[in-house]
Amino acid sequence: MQGLTPFRLAPYFRTRIWGFNDLSPWFDYKTNGEPIGEVWLTGEMCAAETGPLQGQSLNEITAAHGEALLGKGRGGEEFPLLIKVLFPKEKLSVQVHPDDALAQKYGEPRGKTECWYALDAQPGAEVALGIKAGTTSEQVRAAIEELRLEDLLAWLPVNRGDMIFVDAGTVHAVGPGAVLLETQQTSDLTYRMYDYGRPRELHLEKSLKAMRLSTRAGKRLPEYVHGHSILINERYFRVERWSLGGRRRNDAVSRNCIYRCSATRFSGRRQSEGRGRGI
Numbered sequence: 001m002q003g004l005t006p007f008r009l010a011p012y013f014r015t016r017i018w019g020f021n022d023l024s025p026w027f028d029y030k031t032n033g034e035p036i037g038e039v040w041l042t043g044e045m046c047a048a049e050t051g052p053l054q055g056q057s058l059n060e061i062t063a064a065h066g067e068a069l070l071g072k073g074r075g076g077e078e079f080p081l082l083i084k085v086l087f088p089k090e091k092l093s094v095q096v097h098p099d100d101a102l103a104q105k106y107g108e109p110r111g112k113t114e115c116w117y118a119l120d121a122q123p124g125a126e127v128a129l130g131i132k133a134g135t136t137s138e139q140v141r142a143a144i145e146e147l148r149l150e151d152l153l154a155w156l157p158v159n160r161g162d163m164i165f166v167d168a169g170t171v172h173a174v175g176p177g178a179v180l181l182e183t184q185q186t187s188d189l190t191y192r193m194y195d196y197g198r199p200r201e202l203h204l205e206k207s208l209k210a211m212r213l214s215t216r217a218g219k220r221l222p223e224y225v226h227g228h229s230i231l232i233n234e235r236y237f238r239v240e241r242w243s244l245g246g247r248r249r250n251d252a253v254s255r256n257c258i259y260r261c262s263a264t265r266f267s268g269r270r271q272s273e274g275r276g277r278g279i
């Protein structure tokens with residue numbers, strides 16, 4: 001971390017047709033325009049709002065201070081993780097992401113493996129995670145063409161505090177009713193496989209090529225160690241949950257991480273806040 005002091009990144013609000021016009025109590029953000037569905041916490045356009053690099057975007061900071069930010073030998077790389085909060089008011093389209101090998105065949109640096117941590121979930125909230133066992137690729141293609149793919153998806157109830165792993169190749173969709181903290185490889189490669197008959201463009205052939213019928217996706221149980229929990233520890237990311245009671249500082253949290261996100265629950269009007277700190 002030589003040459004860099006901790007700084008806080010301002011969140012970046014992304015319009016999505018399936019989002020909300022009011023993000024309270026999570027963020028003080030209301031709009032009369034297009035709804036907001038995603039709040040990017042480590043997007044390349046997120047700007048430092050504290051410290052000597054104030055005003056610079058994460059993209060600029062990573063380009064100028066890559067080794068200090070990411071580690072030795074990693075200068076010139078992009079910030080590797082995109083962390084977002086998802087606010088789905090409606091069900092999102094059914095999607096799939098390629099893995100690194102397939103992405104590289106298309107000339108892209110990496111695929112996309114991701115995970116979702118449920119910051120909140122209403123009763124009945126669910127996600128689709130994978131294709132039901134025993135289904136063939138031909139059956140998936142036929143179900144898409146006959147507008148009934150939802151029948152072949154494995155739907156999973158979501159409860160607050162769940163950690164759900166979504167490896168590349170897993171066909172997936174997010175339903176309404178949950179607020180999800182998503183951690184993913186930085187990548188733009190998303191193939192829309194199915195949209196319940198809605199008129200948005202589909203990427204049928206690419207999505208079928210990226211799809212794997214059997215993956216490691218699913219809920220992960222936390223591992224409790226020394227006063228905190230490891231929610232997931234995978235090749236591309238490790239997400240931990242720490243309880244920071246009162247004003248207690250816990251330096252151990254920041255020793256080995258490049259990004260910290262806090263979601264703190266208050267009893268007042270503003271129940272929670274999400275904000276990021278790059279370290």
Ligand SMILES: [Zn+2]
Pocket residue numbers: 095097114172
């Ligand atoms: Zn996804």
